[in-house]
Amino acid sequence: MSVDAIDVVRHPTARRVKLAFDPASGRVRLTIPKRASAKKALAWAAGYAEWIAAQRARLPQARPFEPGATIPFGDVTLTIIWREGSSRIVRREGDTLTLSGPHETIGRRVEAWLRREALRLLEADTAHYAAIAGVSVDKVTVGDARGRWGSCSNSGAIRYSWRLVLAPEPVRRATAAHEVAHRVHMDHSPAFHALVAKLYGSDPAPHRQWLRTNGASLHWYGRSSSTGAG
Numbered sequence: 134m135s136v137d138a139i140d141v142v143r144h145p146t147a148r149r150v151k152l153a154f155d156p157a158s159g160r161v162r163l164t165i166p167k168r169a170s171a172k173k174a175l176a177w178a179a180g181y182a183e184w185i186a187a188q189r190a191r192l193p194q195a196r197p198f199e200p201g202a203t204i205p206f207g208d209v210t211l212t213i214i215w216r217e218g219s220s221r222i223v224r225r226e227g228d229t230l231t232l233s234g235p236h237e238t239i240g241r242r243v244e245a246w247l248r249r250e251a252l253r254l255l256e257a258d259t260a261h262y263a264a265i266a267g268v269s270v271d272k273v274t275v276g277d278a279r280g281r282w283g284s285c286s287n288s289g290a291i292r293y294s295w296r297l298v299l300a301p302e303p304v305r306r307a308t309a310a311h312e313v314a315h316r317v318h319m320d321h322s323p324a325f326h327a328l329v330a331k332l333y334g335s336d337p338a339p340h341r342q343w344l345r346t347n348g349a350s351l352h353w354y355g356r357s358s359s360t361g362a363g
């Protein structure tokens with residue numbers, strides 16, 4: 134196991150050395166106390182090489198956005214089709230995502246298209262639930278936070294992961310209902326959960342569970358390697 138495959142993080146309040154594996158990024162994180170020896174900690178982590186290899190073997194596959202690749206998109210599956218031509222525009226035609234232009238920018242352009250669609254759909258979901266709840270939402274934005282599907286600020290801005298557009302539609306909508314309910318309750322109290330269920334119209338728990346079980350795999354779309362970023 135190479136040392137550069139491990140991110141060493143010195144933590145001011147850590148009491149002991151800790152090893153963690155992030156299935157969303159495929160990276161291993163070694164947390165060490167402020168004054169501990171990094172060299173010793175790495176030697177200790179090397180003893181877990183087998184465990185790390187097993188975690189890596191179970192990782193979802195990197196799914197680069199390239200011609201022929203398929204992308205889950207709500208309740209349908211889109212196939213990327215490249216056609217001869219110079220247009221850089223990405224166009225959805227039924228179950229295909231068609232584009233021309235330079236190969237080097239296919240991944241970037243497909244991701245930009247997905248982000249725009251995510252924003253459009255999540256803005257509509259948010260407006261829908263905000264109207265039922267009788268609350269205002271200042272602004273909806275999308276980002277690419279790992280392990281965080283949505284967040285709601287005190288000022289009423291809601292930020293989602295654009296990757297929710299890769300999840301089944303009920304999962305995306307349940308996340309919007311969850312964040313909108315935070316405009317009323319800034320906690321996860323029983324009253325909050327009752328409001329989410331009321332806004333969503335049925336029990337959203339299975340859809341939140343779907344994200345806990347499958348969410349990490351959504352982070353592997355648009356990536357070209359199994360360990361690095363990109």
Ligand SMILES: [Zn+2]
Nearest residue numbers: 311315320321
């Ligand atoms: Zn919450």
